[in-house]
Amino acid sequence: MDDKILQIINTVLTNRGKKTLEVFNRDLRLRDDIGFDSLDLAELTVRIEAEYGIDIFEDGIVNTVGEILKKIK
Amino acid sequence: MELFYVDEQNSEIITWNNFIDQINTTKIYNRFCYNSSIYSVLKHITISIIYNKPIILLDGDFTIDEIENLTGEREFSRFEEKLNQKLIKDKNELIKILQHESFDKWSLTLFTSGTTGLPKKVTHSYRSITRNVKTSEIHKNDIWGYAYNPTHMAGIQVFLQAIINGNMLVRLFNIIPSLLFSSIEKYSVTNISATPSFYKTFLMSNMTFPSVKVITSGGERFNESLSLQLKKIFPNARFKNIYALTEAGPLFTSTGDIFTVENTEMIKIEDNRLYLHHSLLGNFNFDDEWYDTGDIVEIVGNNPLQIRFLTREKELINVGGYKVNPHEVEQVLLQLDEVNDAVVYSKTNSVIGNIIVADVILSKPITEVQIRKFLSSKIQEYKIPRIIRFVDKIELSRTGKIKRI
Missing domain, CATH: 3.30.300.30 (ANL, C-terminal domain)
Structure with missing residues (x-):
């Protein structure tokens, strides 16, 4: 599951022409560390929903990679 | 030192004196404004008003192809003209000019997503664009969080509301969340006008912003659960929704999702579609008496007329x-x-x-x-x-x- 999420995050980064992540770290913050803006997060949530059927931002409070994993468990 | 504009992301701190000096030393004017710096756009708009000259606003991130499609030009240097310099003494004089002169030769042109392909060009006069600016003593100490693109209708409205009242502007638009939160705190922002999408950024802040007194929301529908969460984050704020169109500027405001229409003869509702009287509109390619907004509304009360927005028919x-x-x-x-x-x-x-x-x-x-x-x-x-x-x-x-x- 970690690999799949890493791959989705990297797809979003590649599409924006940003550097992809090599190591997966659950503490990474989506906005401040990975550098996602609102549009990136919107794309991320649509891609994750397509894969897992879960809207991770439904209640608006996902800040880190680890919190995504918790939501889709 | 009285501040006029601050942008923590670009470390720009502009005092009113800096701003007026820069206006006073500007010698060349170009009616086309194509610039990605928010402050430069605001300065350009101010100069156009003071010198009573038309301005055409282009988004700083338009590509050259888009610019050519819209204006027929790829480059604007041939539109440069020399200014007969006027000297403005200070902030008070600038505000007085903005409040009292009519600027009959000034016009502001901007582009909005058209329904048929190319964006639509809309031109406003000073009178029509400042129709909703409120000036009074109570607005004297407002500090505005600037959360819109300065080349779009909402951004122009916030800018004019702020400058005509001599208020300070704090950039909140397109900056990283940590700077967004710290800017509001550091400069004690009192008023924010933004889209619901923008306000969603605050849900992850785990902070409260007691300095904010008015939260205005527009551009998209505002849902009830977001509103409840925001009331905790901005505990002292009054919440207002605004319905505006690039073609007409701001039209109605509300506190919840029901808008009260004061000027009922200026609108018409037929088969649940909202039409505006042409006198509310800026200038664009349109000659009929009633303009179809494409918005579908329901009437929820009469005397006064109250409406709720349901959906847009347009495919935008x-x-x-x-x-x-x-x-x-x-x-x-x-x-x-x-x-x-x-x-x-x-x-x-x-x-x-x-x-x-x-x-x-x-x-x-x-x-x-x-x-x-x-x-x-x-x-x-x-x-x-x-x-x-x-x-x-x-x-x-x-x-x-x-x-x-």
Whole structure:
């Protein structure tokens, strides 16, 4: 599951022409560390929903990679 | 030192004295404003007003192709003209000029997503654009969080409201969340006007902002659960919704989702569609008496007339308050030899209202990265599909659900 999420995050980064992540770290913050803006997060949530059927931002409070994993468990 | 504009992201701190000095030392004017610096755009607008000259606002992130499509020009240096310099003494004199002169030769032109392909050009006079600016003693100490693009209607409205009252502006637009939160605290921002998508950023802050007294929201529908959460984050704020159009400026305000219409003879509702009287509109290619907004409303009360917005009939896609015309994006995709057919539509999500998705049928191989590179040379970033799917056949409906990406 970690690999799949890493791959989705990297797809979003590649599409924006940003550097992809090599190591997966659950503490990474989506906005401040990975550098996602609102549009990136919107794309991320649509891609994750397509894969897992879960809207991770439904209640608006996902800040880190680890919190995504918790939501889709 | 009285501050006029601060931008923590670019470390710009402009006092009123700096601002007035820079206006006083400007010698050349160009009616076309195509600049990616927010402060430069605000200064350009101010100079155009003071010198009573027309201004044409172009988004700083328009591509050269888009600029040429809109204006017929790729370059604007031949529009430069020398100014007969006027000297402004100080802040008070500037405000007095802005409040009392009529600026009959000034006009402001901007572009809005048209329904048929190309963006639509709309021109406003000083009188029509400042119709909703409120000046009074109670606004004297307002500090505005600036959360809109300065080349769009909402950004112009906030700017004029602030400058005409001599208020300070704090940039909140397109900055990283940590700076957004600290800027509001540091400068004790009292008023913010923004889209619901923008306000969603605050849900992750775990902070409260007691300095904020008025929260205005527009551009998209505001849902009740967001509003309840925001009331905790801005405990001292009054909440206001605003319905505005680039063609007309702000029209109605409300506290919840029901808007009260004061000027009932200026609007007409037929088959639940909202029409505006032409006297409310700026100047664009339109000659009829009533203008169809494309918005579908329901009447929830009479005396006074109260309406609720249900949906838009137009096919424009609202991406965090920016309107995207899917036909425009499709036409650009079809310019690629490798693309046989394309359909552009929206996918709703809970972060911002919609993102843009394109289904594309290829005739020859091309990668998603190559398509993106081509699109970014042709159209603004927010119009570029976030998800491009290569498909064998195109679904008929734009609202068709995606099962798998």
